[in-house]
Amino acid sequence: MSLRIGIDIGSTTVKVVVLDESNKLLFRSYERHYSKTRERACETLHSIEDRFRGQQVKLVITGSAGLGVAKASNIDFVQEVYATAAAVREYYPATDAVIELGGEDAKIIFFGGALEERMNGSCAGGTGAFIDQMATLMNVTADELDRLSLQHEKIYPIASRCGVFAKTDIQPILNQGGRKEDVAASIFQAVVDQTVAGLTQGRELKGTIVFLGGPLHFLMGLRERFVETLHLDGEHAIFPEDGDCFAAIGAALCADEYRERPFEEVLKLLEESVDAKTTVDTMPPLFTSEADYAAFLERHNANHPPKADLETYAGPAWLGIDAGSTTTKMTLITADGGLLYTYYHSNQGNPVAIVLEQLRKLYELCGDRIQIKGAAVTGYGEALIQNAFRCDLGLVETVAHYKAAAHFNPDVDFIIDIGGQDMKCFKIRNGAVDSIMLNEACSSGCGSFIETFAKALGYDIASFSKLGLFSPRPVNLGSRCTVFMNSSVKQAQKDGASVEDISAGLSISIVKNAVYKVIRAASADDLGRHIVVQGGTFLNDAVLRAFEQELGRDVTRPTIAGLMGAFGAALAARDLHLERSTLLTREDLASFTHTAKPVTCGLCTNHCSLTVNQFDGGRKFISGNRCSRPLGKEKTQLPDLMNFKYKKLRSLQGMGEGDGSRGRIGIPFGLNMYENLPFWFTFFTKLNFEVVLSPESSRKLYLKGQRTIPSDTVCYPAKLLHGHVEALVEEGVDAIWYPCMSYNNDEGIGDNHYNCPVVAYYPELLAANVPSLKKTRFLDPYVGLWRHKDFIKRISALMEREFQIPKRETRMAAQAAYTAYENYLDVVRETGKEYIEYARAHDMPILVMCGRPYHIDPEINHGINDLITSFGFVLVTEDALSYLEGYAPRKVLNQWTFQSRMYNAARYVCTQEDMQAIQLVSFGCGTDAITTDELRDILEEGGKLYTQLKIDDISNLGAVTIRIRSLMAAIEARKARQ
Structure with a gap:
């Protein structure tokens, strides 16, 4: 029997194994291929050529990147799942699953x-x-x-x-x-x-x-x-001991079914495939000549701050710190913005230590000649650094970036900042930050995207980027996720594209991702006439050139593009006009200490993961809190309609007129039950059922039902339902009631009144995917509450069939339920009025949260309402205002009830000077792909700011805080101009 060779060519590695006739492993190799798949496979076979030359072998290729190699070399291929299964059945026949x-x-x-x-x-x-x-x-x-x-x-x-x-x-x-x-x-x-x-x-x-x-x-x-x-x-x-090479072992086992050849022949076939080339989809070059590039550099290098010399300068200076997500940036400036000192480095997961080291160095360099008159900090670590070093000011990063951009181009109307994994875009209107766009679902348009490929191909990012500047044929890689892009890059390499062509193609791809996925621009005019670009990624000339080519216009890139947040913070510190800064002195820094320990707060249901930072002198800073209780204060008591509605609905548990004699009926507290619970609670308690609500949503409850979720892309509110029904089964209720509802009640404000398809039919999905529901009665009939007479007729028949309840009794319960639902809506509207009156009596801004009923769930909104009221806003929801506006046609088909409410609430906000609106969007929501643009149009046409908060199972509110504080800054800027 001949030797069998299995080659597994994966997305990042090549694995090669050789088995003898008794399945003994004679050789194994596990190597990264850096996208040179055929070359790596050849090198490995060459390394064992002396050992196996002259022997007959059966060779089979497998793996996600193996099919192209197999085709090019005319070597047999086996699908990787089949290969893995063959190895598992051979060595571990009792296996139930492989991960x-x-x-x-x-x-x-x-x-x-x-x-x-x-x-x-x-x-x-x-x-x-x-x-x-x-x-x-x-x-x-x-x-x-x-x-x-x-x-x-x-x-x-x-x-x-x-x-x-x-x-x-x-x-x-x-x-x-x-x-x-x-x-x-x-x-x-x-x-x-x-x-x-x-x-x-x-x-x-x-x-x-x-x-x-x-x-x-x-x-x-x-x-x-x-x-x-x-x-x-x-x-x-x-x-398994050889678990890293198991697919290759499986491929070798499958080789029995294929023909044998001399070892030298298969090696030659692989070698010949290395040079096989086909056509590549290409684009025009970034630069056609050195002169073209020189003119480009001259134009952009003109945007630099005034020169200043730290060694000779004497006088006041201002410090700006940008404690970013992965890097810490610092600038020390003179009154005219001249740069005395700059620092840009990875924060190594410890920004406090970095800033401490740099401040000590700065004080040493400044001596008695330079006095730091003010210090400001921005970025992710703003609050920590401000508390640690007693900086005079902490400012939201959008405002810091705007200050810096306006310094170089006073007419700036659009700023785009691309960092390693963050992308921030914001429009400037009337001298203030207006709409903000952040990448939230994908990092493929950011610097880390191109850095990943540079490393995979064996280059540092700087030299890799320069390779593409004069490529005559940049590869068209599209605008895609890194996973797909890897496939495109590999295919381009197989087809003969050079590293230069790929480098240029990736730079162009970053720009396409930014423009069409984050900004979602239809044309260059959607961005603005005076665009400032910043962030470390734009120091890459290839990306900058691609951006200008894509937009068809010149933009401004300051020479300090990577330092703009810190530079803007320094300008803000200068504009405070302080006589003396509160920044820790050189003497203070000598005794500076910092320790941090994680704790879990148990003061409310949020159970926040806190970090308690302690500094010298007994100073303390607590982070990770969604409310003020861990800081020794009670929760903010400002009017909050989201909180009011949640408590109102939750308080129904244990109430009602029924005696529970007909049994216990469970209702999962999620999705459209946040709208219809008053109806169903009254209906069943009137029929003498005890209504049992599922527990409050939590991460733990989500994990309880996680294994039964059939789709990873469905929204988090829907995923939570799996845990809710599992909890009700464990509770031992007699039946679970969760009906399918294609329609909501018709409020007369839209073209139709559908439920979102996920909300409408999720009960059927639960029935099909949650095995434990077979242990109880799960009732998920189709009901139509909006057709009163028809509903009463159908529900009466259903209750008689399922529970032997007389139809007359059911009719009375249904009528009481309709009354309870209307009363609930009235309470929400009246409470909304009270909150608005309170805000106006106390001269407080009003924020209208436009979302769906289930967005009031604290596990879904992650305490966003607490955060908003902590900033001094009175919070009301869209359903408290939507009835104040009548029907109006929209650009899109206005067919969903909850979105119709949002449109109407936004229209009403446009008529009120002291109101602003925020839209809550669940990641993965298909209907909001349409409604976000429509809501933005309504608000912007009415002279209001559009702010969107996208929420998923992530509990950190960093991006949310940036948006809310930017909204506050824009409101203040507008007030100042009036």
Whole structure:
């Protein structure tokens, strides 16, 4: 029997194994290929040529990047799931499921009966690439991340759908003093959650599970999180010794079915495939000549601050600090904006230590010649740094960036700032920050995107970017997620594109992502006439050139593009006109100390993960809190209609007129029950049922039902329902009532009155995907509350059939339920009026939250209402105002009740001087893809600011805070001009 060779070419690595006739492993290799897949495979075979020359071999290729190599070399190919299954059946025949994590692929294979595979599609969240990205964020290697995780004390909830989401959670924890050990373990837990929630898709993971792939082979901390989460023992959690090469072993096992050839022949076939080339989709070059590039540089290099010399200057100076998500930037300026000192470096997860070191250095350099008259701080770590070093001012980063941009171009009307993983775009209207756009679902338009490819191809980002400047044929890679882009890059390489062509194509791709995915511009005029670009990514000349070419106009890039936040903060400190700064002195810094410890607050249902920072002299700063209770204060008592509605609905539990003699009926407290609960509660208690509401939403409740969620892209409010119904089953209710409702009540303000399709039919999805519902009576009939007579007739028949209740009794209960629902709406509207009167009596701004009824759930909104009232706003909701405006046609088909309410509320806000509106959007909401643009048009045409808050299962409110504070700054700026 001949030798069998299996080659597994994955997204980031090439694995090669050689088996003898008794399946003994003679050779194994695991190497990164840096996108040079064919070359790496050839090099590995060359390394064993002396050993196997002259022998007959059967060679089979597998893997996500293997098909193209197999075709080009005319070598046999086997699909990777089939190969993996072959190896598992050979060595672990009792396996129930396989979890395999690769560089950019994640998959679960279920055994038993037909082979069933679940694999990640549009995102690399929860894979090796994600872990590498998070290790880079924490400034450690993947191995160091692993070692840190094994010493954790607590787990933070961290999203893993994308690097952006995870970073949104991780960075504030690091910036506010959280332990790296805890964050490392939390990253691995996020990978576990992503795998279980994203790939099981409703099928339960149980029995004997085999764990495969590089990350699970090398990272002990990741193994630990999987074993603990899935409650596995040593017998049921199997980590094979060669788990990193298992697909290659499977390919070798499958080689029995294919023909044998001399070792030299298969090596020659692979070598010949290296040079195979096909056509590539290309675009025009960025620069056609050196002269063209020189003129470009001359134009942009003219935008620089005045020169200043720290060694010779004497007089006052002002300090600006930008404690960013991954980097700390500092500038010291003179009165005219001249730069005396700059600092730009990774914050290494500890911005306090960085700022301390730099302040000591600054005081030494300044001596007695220079007096720091003011210090301001901005960025993610603003509050921590301001408290640590007693800076005079903390300002929201949008305002800091605007101040800096206006310094270089007073007419600026649009600013775009692209950093490593953040993208911020904001319009300037009448001298104030207006609408704000931040990337929230994807980091593919940011600097880390191109840096990832640079590293994968073996370059540093600076030299890689320069390679593309004069490429004659940049590759058209489109505007896509990193996962898809990797495929495009690999295909382009196979087709003969040079590294120069790919570099230029990636720079153009970043711009397309920014313009069409974040800004969503229809044309250059949507942005503005006077555009200032900033952020480290725009120091890349290829990206800057691509941006100007895409828009068809010149933009302003200051030479200090990466320092603009710190520069703007310094300008703000200068404009305070202080006689003396409160910044810690050189003497203060000599005794400066800082410690941080994580704690969980138990003062309310939020259970915030806090970080308690302690400084010398007994100073303390607490971060991570959604309300003021951990600071020793009671929650803000300003009128808050979201909080009022939630408490009103929740208080129904235990009330009602019924005696409970007909049994206990469970109602899941989620989605449209936030609208219809007063109706159903009254209906069932009138019929002498005891109504049992599911528990308050929480992360723990979500995890209870996570394994039964069939779609990772559905909105978080829908995902929560799985936990709610599981809890009701555990409660032992006699039946669960959760009807399908295609329509809401007709309020006469839209073209129709549909429910969102997810809300309308989610009961059927639950019935099909939650196995425990078979243990109880789950009633999910179609009902139409808006057709009163028809509803009463149908529900009477249903109640008689299901519970033997006389029709007359049901009719009376239904009529009482309609009255209760109308009374609830009246209470909401009257309370809204009271809150508005209170605001006006106390000269307070009013903020109208436009969302859906379920957005009042604290687990869904993450305490956004508490944050808003803490800034001094009185908060009312759209349903308290929508009835004040009648029907009006819209540009889009206005067919959903809750969106109709938002449109009407926005129209009313435009008539009130002291009101502004914010739209709450659940990530993954299909209907809001339409409604956001419509609501923006209504508000902007009415002279109001449009602010959107996108929420998911992420509990960090960093991006939310930026938007609200920017809104406040814009309101103040407008007031100042009046």
